[in-house]
Amino acid sequence: MAEPSSDWSLRTRCIHVGNEIDPATGAVVPPIHLASTFRQQRAGEWGEYDYSRSGNPTRTALQTTLASIEGGCGALAFGSGMAAIHAVTMLLQTGDHLLAGSDLYGGAYRLFHQICDRAGLGVSLVDMTDLDAVAAAIRPETKLIWAESIGNPRLSIPNLPELARLAGQCGAWLGVDNTFGTPALIRPLELGVDIVMHSATKYLGGHSDLVGGTLAVADPELYRRLYFIQNATGAILDPFSCFLVSRGLKTLDLRVRAQSQTALALALWLQEHPRVERVMYPGLSDHPGHAMATQLMGGHYGGMVTFQIAGDLAQTAKVCEATRLFHLAVSLGAVESLIEQPATMSHASYGAADRARFGITDGLIRLSVGLESFDDLRNDLQAAFTAAGL
Numbered sequence: 540m541a542e543p544s545s546d547w548s549l550r551t552r553c554i555h556v557g558n559e560i561d562p563a564t565g566a567v568v569p570p571i572h573l574a575s576t577f578r579q580q581r582a583g584e585w586g587e588y589d590y591s592r593s594g595n596p597t598r599t600a601l602q603t604t605l606a607s608i609e610g611g612c613g614a615l616a617f618g619s620g621m622a623a624i625h626a627v628t629m630l631l632q633t634g635d636h637l638l639a640g641s642d643l644y645g646g647a648y649r650l651f652h653q654i655c656d657r658a659g660l661g662v663s664l665v666d667m668t669d670l671d672a673v674a675a676a677i678r679p680e681t682k683l684i685w686a687e688s689i690g691n692p693r694l695s696i697p698n699l700p701e702l703a704r705l706a707g708q709c710g711a712w713l714g715v716d717n718t719f720g721t722p723a724l725i726r727p728l729e730l731g732v733d734i735v736m737h738s739a740t741k742y743l744g745g746h747s748d749l750v751g752g753t754l755a756v757a758d759p760e761l762y763r764r765l766y767f768i769q770n771a772t773g774a775i776l777d778p779f780s781c782f783l784v785s786r787g788l789k790t791l792d793l794r795v796r797a798q799s800q801t802a803l804a805l806a807l808w809l810q811e812h813p814r815v816e817r818v819m820y821p822g823l824s825d826h827p828g829h830a831m832a833t834q835l836m837g838g839h840y841g842g843m844v845t846f847q848i849a850g851d852l853a854q855t856a857k858v859c860e861a862t863r864l865f866h867l868a869v870s871l872g873a874v875e876s877l878i879e880q881p882a883t884m885s886h887a888s889y890g891a892a893d894r895a896r897f898g899i900t901d902g903l904i905r906l907s908v909g910l911e912s913f914d915d916l917r918n919d920l921q922a923a924f925t926a927a928g929l
């Protein structure tokens with residue numbers, strides 16, 4: 540087996556880096572190390588591994604792959620995406636200010652407003668696509684700017700290189716949730732971002748069969764601080780889930796490209812539908828982030844599509860409940876397509892006023908496009924519109 544090569548493509552790294560042949564057996568898939576503890580040579584002398592919260596070979600394998608595909612110096616695998624975001628917020632201290640994007644996953648909104656504020660952090664939200672508004676919202680005590688590479692649920696696209704410049708000017712870290720974007724489409728560390736985060740539950744795992752989160756960074760000192768937080772607080776990903784993420788990563792690039800193509804075709808079809816008022820998909824030329832997405836993501840726009848129907852909360856729920864192939868479920872990024880109503884599901888933890896303020900309307904529907912065929916998914920949606928009387 541060749542040594543990892545710096546010119547390997549992302550697809551090759553996903554398969555080979557961190558997945559080296561097992562020297563003991565020649566197995567082409569590394570074994571899963573379930574041991575919680577490791578025998579030491581002498582009291583007080585630590586080897587590479589001593590206790591699985593501090594380090595585990597299966598977690599190391601996954602983290603090696605992740606660091607390589609993100610372009611980072613190191614990565615950390617957590618028990619969930621929320622645990623990964625929480626670890627980042629633990630870099631801050633009482634009195635610091637966290638400035639987050641207003642197109643934000645509901646769980647992050649809840650963490651910031653109901654946990655971080657109790658720890659004495661100031662929290663405010665701003666439209667990350669409006670650089671003047673971001674500059675105006677930065678305070679002397681701003682220590683973390685948190686954005687999503689593709690916002691949730693409106694699929695807004697921030698200018699990450701410019702945000703990195705603003706964060707650098709004020710001495711804050713820029714953290715980016717790249718769950719919707721995936722390293723297959725966008726690698727924020729290469730754009731000057733300090734911390735990239737994923738809910739590995741979604742595209743990285745890709746099969747709706749694990750919950751996990753990841754962080755990757757380019758600065759060794761920042762890595763050391765985050766590793767300390769993870770080891771001290773303990774929110775690690777278990778070995779079997781690490782294995783599942785490693786396995787999912789091998790097909791990440793193929794999956795995301797195929798899902799992006801089907802999502803674009805569905806977005807174009809929805810745009811022409813008489814009962815659809817508005818489609819939000821960065822691949823559509825009328826999306827406000829289309830040019831930025833094309834620049835940053837090179838012609839693929841991801842597998843998430845959000846649209847607004849001409850109907851109230853109940854009718855919207857009926858559409859979501861009537862599909863057969865699109866499962867009515869939160870989460871996203873897997874091989875099976877999912878449908879949900881942000882106002883009552885993924886973004887239910889927003890206060891009503893913030894939902895209204897940030898455009899999370901009653902008629903909004905969010906799709907996670909899987910790997911089924913376009914024709915089957917389109918027919919499924921049409922049948923659901925008909926069943927809902929639209």
Ligand SMILES: Cc1ncc(COP(=O)(O)O)c(C=O)c1O
Nearest residue numbers: 619620621644691718738740751
């Ligand atoms: C964009 C985004 N970030 C973070 C999370 C949280 O990840 P997890 O559910 O793995 O804790 C989610 C979950 O839906 C998400 O969609």
